[in-house]
Amino acid sequence: MNYLFENLDKIKDVVLEAPFGLIFDVDGTIAEIAPTAEAVKVAPAVKEHLASLVPRLPLVSAISGRLIKVLRELVGVDGVVYNGNHGLEKWVSGRVEVRPEVQPYVAKIQAAIKELGPVLQPRGVRFEDKGAGLVFHYRTLPDREEVREAILQAISRSPAAQPFNIDKARTVIELRPPLEISKGSVLRELIEGYNLKSAVYLGDDVADIGAFNVMRELSKSGEFAGLALGVIGEETPPDVAESVDFVLRGVNEVAAFLGWLVETIPPGSN
Numbered sequence: 001m002n003y004l005f006e007n008l009d010k011i012k013d014v015v016l017e018a019p020f021g022l023i024f025d026v027d028g029t030i031a032e033i034a035p036t037a038e039a040v041k042v043a044p045a046v047k048e049h050l051a052s053l054v055p056r057l058p059l060v061s062a063i064s065g066r067l068i069k070v071l072r073e074l075v076g077v078d079g080v081v082y083n084g085n086h087g088l089e090k091w092v093s094g095r096v097e098v099r100p101e102v103q104p105y106v107a108k109i110q111a112a113i114k115e116l117g118p119v120l121q122p123r124g125v126r127f128e129d130k131g132a133g134l135v136f137h138y139r140t141l142p143d144r145e146e147v148r149e150a151i152l153q154a155i156s157r158s159p160a161a162q163p164f165n166i167d168k169a170r171t172v173i174e175l176r177p178p179l180e181i182s183k184g185s186v187l188r189e190l191i192e193g194y195n196l197k198s199a200v201y202l203g204d205d206v207a208d209i210g211a212f213n214v215m216r217e218l219s220k221s222g223e224f225a226g227l228a229l230g231v232i233g234e235e236t237p238p239d240v241a242e243s244v245d246f247v248l249r250g251v252n253e254v255a256a257f258l259g260w261l262v263e264t265i266p267p268g269s270n
C-alpha cells in the first residue's frame, strides 16, 4: 500500500494541474462512522478547509448514498456540489433534481417495505425510505451478524425486492434501482462536465470502488490525471485498498490532507 503522506510530491503534481477537482464520499471519508447515521458529524476543521477550497477550485463535490437534503445539513459548506442517493439525485441551481429514470422505482420500494417490514422490523432493523431506494440499518443491534443474514434472506424471499440491486456496504444493506447510475458514472459526468484536467476522489468503502476505477481508467488516456485515494481503517474490506493509488489512515488524515490542499493550492490558481 502506498501511503499518501509519503507521496505528497506525486500528489502535488496532480493537484497543480488546473483545472483540478476535489471529489469525495462523506461517511467514513470526511466524517467518522458513528453508531447511527444521525450521530455522524463533519468536524469543524474539515468544513473550514472545504470552505477555503471552494473559491479556489472549479469543483468541490460530494458523492454520497445519503439524500441531498441530509448532505446539505451534514456538510453545510456553501458552494459544494452535492450528489445524493449514489447519484440518483443531484443539486442543480439551488435545488434537488431527481433523475427521471428513477421514478418507476418509488412505488416498488413501497411494495418492498410492505413485504419486508413485518419480517425485519420486529427484529429491530430500522428502515430508511430513500424514495427510489431502501436502507436497512442494523449496526447498533447486539446480534448484528445474525440480523445481517436475516435481512439478506428476507430480501431473497421478497418478490417486491427482486428488481433491485443489493448493496452491501460495511455499515448498512441497501436496495437500489438497477440503473447504470453509480458513484463511478457520476464522477465521470463531473470530470467531463467541468472539463477537469486533474482530480482526486476520496472514498472508504466498496461502494467507492466504481469511482476509484473511473479515476484510474480516465488517467490512462494521458490527458487527465486522476488519483484514487482510499481511507483505510480496521473494518475496511481489502478490495478497497487494492483499488486505490494511495491510502490514508482514517478521517483525521483526510482532514490533514484537506489542510495540505489549502496550503498547496494558492487562491486564484484555477
Ligand SMILES: [Mg+2]
Pocket (backbone or CB within 6 Å): 025, 026, 027, 028, 029, 203, 204, 205
Ligand atoms: Mg463511505
